[in-house]
Amino acid sequence: MIIDEEQKRQHLRRSKRIVVGAVVFLAAIIIAVPVLAQMLKTYVFLRFPMDYFMIAHGAVFAVMALVFWFISAKERADSEINTITPL
Amino acid sequence: MSLNTNYPVVNPRLGASFAIFTSAFISLVLMLMILEQLGLARATIGQLIIVMPVLFYMAIGVFVRTISVEDFFISGQRVPALYNGLSLSANCTGGVVVLAFTGAFLFGGVDLFAIGIGVCAGLALMLILFAGAMRKTGAYTLPGFFALRFNSRLVRLAAAVFVIPPALLLFAAELKLGAAVAAFFVPLPQTTLAMIGAAAIVATIALGGMRSLTWSQCGQVIVLLFGLAIPIIAVSVMLTNLPLPQFTYGQVLRDVAQLEISKSLLQGASGPQGLSDALQASDYQAFTRPIARIFGTLSPVDFTLLILCVMIGTAVLPTQMARLSTTPNVPAVRKSLGWAVLFTGVLVITLPAFAVFVKYYVASGLSGQSVSELPFWSRMAQSMNLIRVTGDALAPAAGEGVVLLKRDVAMLLLPLAAELPYVFFGVVATAAIAAVLAAAGGQILSIANVMSNDIYHALLSRGATPSRRLFVARLSIVLAATAGLVLAMDSPHNPVTLALWAISLTGATFFPALLISIWSARASTIAVLSGMAAGFCATAAYIVMTEGGEPTWFGIDNLIAGIIGAPVAAAVTIVLSILSPRASEEAREFIEEIRLSGSETIHARSLRLAARGKIPKP
Numbered sequence: 001m002i003i004d005e006e007q008k009r010q011h012l013r014r015s016k017r018i019v020v021g022a023v024v025f026l027a028a029i030i031i032a033v034p035v036l037a038q039m040l041k042t043y044v045f046l047r048f049p050m051d052y053f054m055i056a057h058g059a060v061f062a063v064m065a066l067v068f069w070f071i072s073a074k075e076r077a078d079s080e081i082n083t084i085t086p087l
Numbered sequence: 088m089s090l091n092t093n094y095p096v097v098n099p100r101l102g103a104s105f106a107i108f109t110s111a112f113i114s115l116v117l118m119l120m121i122l123e124q125l126g127l128a129r130a131t132i133g134q135l136i137i138v139m140p141v142l143f144y145m146a147i148g149v150f151v152r153t154i155s156v157e158d159f160f161i162s163g164q165r166v167p168a169l170y171n172g173l174s175l176s177a178n179c180t181g182g183v184v185v186l187a188f189t190g191a192f193l194f195g196g197v198d199l200f201a202i203g204i205g206v207c208a209g210l211a212l213m214l215i216l217f218a219g220a221m222r223k224t225g226a227y228t229l230p231g232f233f234a235l236r237f238n239s240r241l242v243r244l245a246a247a248v249f250v251i252p253p254a255l256l257l258f259a260a261e262l263k264l265g266a267a268v269a270a271f272f273v274p275l276p277q278t279t280l281a282m283i284g285a286a287a288i289v290a291t292i293a294l295g296g297m298r299s300l301t302w303s304q305c306g307q308v309i310v311l312l313f314g315l316a317i318p319i320i321a322v323s324v325m326l327t328n329l330p331l332p333q334f335t336y337g338q339v340l341r342d343v344a345q346l347e348i349s350k351s352l353l354q355g356a357s358g359p360q361g362l363s364d365a366l367q368a369s370d371y372q373a374f375t376r377p378i379a380r381i382f383g384t385l386s387p388v389d390f391t392l393l394i395l396c397v398m399i400g401t402a403v404l405p406t407q408m409a410r411l412s413t414t415p416n417v418p419a420v421r422k423s424l425g426w427a428v429l430f431t432g433v434l435v436i437t438l439p440a441f442a443v444f445v446k447y448y449v450a451s452g453l454s455g456q457s458v459s460e461l462p463f464w465s466r467m468a469q470s471m472n473l474i475r476v477t478g479d480a481l482a483p484a485a486g487e488g489v490v491l492l493k494r495d496v497a498m499l500l501l502p503l504a505a506e507l508p509y510v511f512f513g514v515v516a517t518a519a520i521a522a523v524l525a526a527a528g529g530q531i532l533s534i535a536n537v538m539s540n541d542i543y544h545a546l547l548s549r550g551a552t553p554s555r556r557l558f559v560a561r562l563s564i565v566l567a568a569t570a571g572l573v574l575a576m577d578s579p580h581n582p583v584t585l586a587l588w589a590i591s592l593t594g595a596t597f598f599p600a601l602l603i604s605i606w607s608a609r610a611s612t613i614a615v616l617s618g619m620a621a622g623f624c625a626t627a628a629y630i631v632m633t634e635g636g637e638p639t640w641f642g643i644d645n646l647i648a649g650i651i652g653a654p655v656a657a658a659v660t661i662v663l664s665i666l667s668p669r670a671s672e673e674a675r676e677f678i679e680e681i682r683l684s685g686s687e688t689i690h691a692r693s694l695r696l697a698a699r700g701k702i703p704k705p
Contacts, residue, residue, distance in 0.1 A: 012682055020214045026208060030394050033204075037381055047337030051381045056200050056439050057333070060432045063207045067428045070215055071421045078418070078684045 011081040018077065022070045029066070035058045089135050099169060103330065108306050112313060115139055116211050119424055119510045129509050133272035135192040136513030137520060140310055141700075144303045144524060145291050151302050152294035156553040159296030159560065160536055161225045165469070171414050172426025174304040174529075174616035177311075178406050179206055180431055181262035181526025183313070185438065185519050190494030191583065193442035195365045196378045197384040201393040203435035205426060208394065209401025214424040220605045221411045222420040225688025229408040229597065230541040234679060235689055236604050237612045240546055245616055247541040249596045249623050250405045251567075256589035258530040258571035266575075267496055268516050271471055278576050285572045288528050293561050297413060300532050307521040308430065312577045314518025315437060318502050318511045323483035323503060330438040333433075339447050346450040353377055359386040362393065362644035366583050371475050371491035374454075378446055389644070396647035400590030403597040406533040417684040439648055441498045448504035449474075464489075464503045473500055495582060497648050517568065538563035555630040587646040588630055595622035595652025603660050608670035608678045614663035622656025677702040 033054055043050035048057075120377050157163050182208060191199040226232040229417070230246035232241070265284045266277040273280060292299045310446055347353050352374045365376075365384050377644035378385045382390065401407070414420040452462050458476060468474045475491040492500065499519070502511035539560035544551050551559075578585065601617045603610045626648045633645040643650050680689060687695075 008679070008683070012679065015682055019215055023212075026211055026215070030204070030208065030391065030398075034381070034387055034390060042380065046334055048340060049379060052197055052379050055197050055204075055381060057436055060202045060207050060436050063204075063211050064428055064432050067211050067214060067425050070211075071425050073686075074219070074421060075418060084477075085611070 007081055011077060014077050015074070018070065018073045025066050026063070029059055029062045033062070037085060098165070098420035101167065105305060105309060107111070107202075107462060108147075109309050109313070110142065112140065112310055114363070116510060116514055119513070120508055122230075123508055123510050129276075130272075132510055133516075135511050136274045136510060136517050137269060140348060140517050141287050141524070143288060144306055144521075147303045148291035148299035148304055151296055151298050153296065153298050158298045159557055160408075160540060162301045163298040164413060165415055166413040166423075167692065168414060168419045168422035169426050170301065170305050171420070172408065172430060172671070173308040173424035173446035174301050174413075175281075175407060175410055175423060175427035176430040176434070176527075177304040177308045177522070177525035178410065178529040179210065179401050179404060179427075179526075180434060180522060181257075181269075182261050182519060183223055183582060184379070184435070185315075185522040185527070186478060186495050186498060187583045187586070188435075189223050189438045189441050189498040190496070191366055192439050193378070193446055193492075193497050194372060194374065194376060194494055194526030195384040196376050196380060197439070198359075198382060198390055199365065200435075200439065201385070201390050203438070205394045205397025205433060207403050207432050208398040208505055209404075210424060210428045210431060212398055212402040213407060214421060214428070217408070217601060217605060218411055218420050218424055219417050221408055222414065222417045223681040223684070223688055224627055225412060227409065227412060227690075228536050229403070229601075231545075232539060233600075233604065233615065234541070234545065235693070237420045237615065239612045241618075242612055242616050242619075243541050243545055245601075246353065246597075247537045249592075249619055250537050252703060253589035253592040254405065254530040254534050255567070255571045255574055256585045256592075258527050259566070259578060260529040260572060260585040260589070261523045262572060262575040263578075263582045263585075265520055265527070266496055267493075268499065268519050268523070271473070271496070271499065272513065272514065275318045276547045281572060281575050283493030284524070284527070288524060288531060289526070289564055291569045292528050292532055293332055293564050296557075297409070297532060297536070301413060302523045304528065307525040310429070310521040311518045311525070312434070314521065315434070315441075316515045318505075318515055319437060319440055320442070321507060321511070322501060322505045323440070326444065326447070336440045336443050340443050342381055343447050343450060344377065344444055345456070346447070347374070347377055350454040352454060353452060359389070362646050366646060368588070371493055373489050373491050374446065374450070378443065388642075392643065392647050392650050395651045396587070396594060398588055398594075399598040400592075400594035400644050400649055403593055403601055404590075405525055405537070405593070405597070406529040409533055410529075416554070438498075441501055445492075445497055445501050445504065447558070449490050449492070449500070452504065464506055468500060468503050473503070498608050505653055527571075531564055531571065535560045535563035535568040538567075584646060587694050588648070591630070591647060591652065592623060592626050594649040595626040597622075598653055599657035599660050603657075603664065605681065606672045607664065609667070610660065610666045610674075611667035612662055614660050614667055617663055618656045618660030621659040622652045624654030625655040641660065 037051035037054040040054065041049060041051035045053050119136055123132055152158055155571040160657050188202050190418050220234060224232050224235050226235055229250060230243045232564055234243035254451065262281045262284055266280040269280045269284070291303050295574055308443060319332045320330045323335055324330055327335040412419050453476065456673055461476065465474065465476065469476060473496065477489045477491065499512065499515055500517055539556050543559045544556050596619050599622060600615045629648040629651045630645045633639055639645065640651060
């Protein structure tokens with residue numbers, strides 16, 4: 001299937017939104033996790049102090065979740081446009 | 088009219104091959120366990136468990152040798168996502184993460200987990216910002232990408248030159264760590280062991296290049312994951328009755344925190360310290376820092392800056408960039424980074440469990456004990472120089488000893504402290520050596536690819552035959568390994584210092600340049616060239632100045648000098664881009680093209696059109 005210019009521009013805009021959203025979320029993980037960890041230090045989860053758990057597990061799980069979301073969002077965007085373009 | 092893009096056929100027997108490899112490794116471990124019970128000498132067991140897997144890797148590398156340029160440089164572009172993910176994970180972890188990060192966590196506490204977060208976030212950032220575009224260009228190397236983007240030999244040459252020093256630093260760091268581990272099993276000086284390690288790496292990758300590296304790295308990661316999983320699960324079951332150590336060591340962590348207070352292990356701690364103080368000591372040292380206290384070792388600013396520095400360096404590691412072109416297509420490269428984040432994340436959350444268990448055994452079994460009442464495993468560890476216990480062993484009533492451990496090999500203590508069979512000690516060591524070999528091989532091959540593709544073929548001899556290109560690449564592997572070996576033997580700095588300097592140089596030089604090249608059509612040749620030079624020189628100058636005694640700027644340690652260099656590079660690149668003429672139509676089309684996942688790669692199209700005489704050969 002050949003895509004026209006308007007479809008291509010829509011796809012590029014959508015891709016850019018996905019990328020910007022992902023970068024913002026990644027920045028939020030890096031900044032928010034230490035801040036939240038200090039606020040939640042009195043709580044306990046799976047016998048871990050909550051601040052420790054957020055740093056040593058939570059940040060990594062958040063990054064994994066972000067990566068899996070990003071891959072599926074990009075696959076959906078690509079499949080909707082079926083990106084095969086003419087030279 | 089639709090394009091016919093031919094995707095390479097993936098080998099359908101890969102799963103079976105690696106299942107056989109995994110079975111062979113597990114069989115080796117079981118056989119050695121049986122032989123240990125039957126009385127085989129420990130020295131022999133140790134040497135077999137270390138040497139046999141290295142021979143496996145070399146056999147894999149030789150078996151998949153090739154004379155095809157596509158196979159040698161980009162593994163034929165037919166590596167499935169799962170296996171590419173294993174290799175990506177191996178490239179960015181290595182001995183530095185497995186050994187030195189675990190040791191840093193053991194002595195510095197949870198604050199040093201910033202390194203693990205940085206590595207995972209770096210892989211994520213690579214996926215989000217660069218992976219699709221890099222794969223779409225089809226470039227063999229990072230300098231190759233810049234050449235396609237700007238159609239400039241000067242940018243290509245500059246990028247190629249800037250790739251080499253950080254790769255050598257990382258190779259030297261890995262060799263030092265590998266030699267330190269191997270010295271417990273093979274009675275040779277560490278210098279000789281480093282030479283043997285370098286020779287083994289060269290032998291593994293010289294004949295097959297990226298193809299050899301890919302499949303040997305997959306084997307090495309399998310050994311790494313199994314080698315760490317077996318002892319840590321055994322210890323987890325012994326201490327917590329549950330086999331998931333990553334989630335069940337919470338109670339042990341709390342016990343360690345109580346032991347730190349009851350055994351007065353925190354007497355030296357007085358609030359956060361500098362990053363260099365937290366990371367630079369690699370000789371025998373005692374526990375002084377709390378393991379579970381947030382910001383007990385690093386300030387919040389240092390913690391965040393460490394994450395950022397490691398993140399931007401990991402996101403643009405040249406050895407990772409080269410690997411992005413080994414998958415069949417863009418969706419496969421995204422999935423491979425997904426797998427890489429998964430494997431790296433699991434590894435990174437497992438290593439603190441190692442550290443906590445080691446500290447538990449040392450704090451509960453050794454600290455505060457009379458020297459005459461130390462358990463048997465500690466005497467064995469002392470005889471192997473894994474630990475030192477101060478105090479007068481000749482006068483048992485002289486009082487308590489203080490336990491000193493070496494940061495970079497501390498994780499090897501766990502199987503001994505848990506009184507597991509000796510073969511488990513060898514299994515942990517062989518897992519660490521697998522990580523070292525995997526990462527070191529990636530660094531050397533990235534240098535060789537750059538030398539052959541970007542300097543020799545693109546700049547000096549554009550008409551070189553494939554066999555000549557392969558010869559230059561193989562020669563470069565040998566030369567780069569020799570240079571890295573000399574650096575490893577001569578450098579007085581510890582491996583973590585070398586690795587963080589390398590990450591800083593890479594991040595500061597390439598992150599702003601790559602980001603602006605991919606996401607802005609306005610980026611010009613002179614802007615990117617100046618930005619890379621500014622980033623590299625600013626970072627290198629900061630490291631040299633502060634090592635020479637100059638005060639730091641804004642309290643930023645020279646281990647994260649990339650935090651100084653990256654903004655300099657970004658500022659130079661942006662200002663010069665704004666001052667440059669408006670982006671050409673060609674640049675705009677290039678930027679749009681690399682953001683579309685389908686169709687053939689730009690490199691493949693350039694070759695196809697050049698073959699028809701429509702454009703000059705790229």
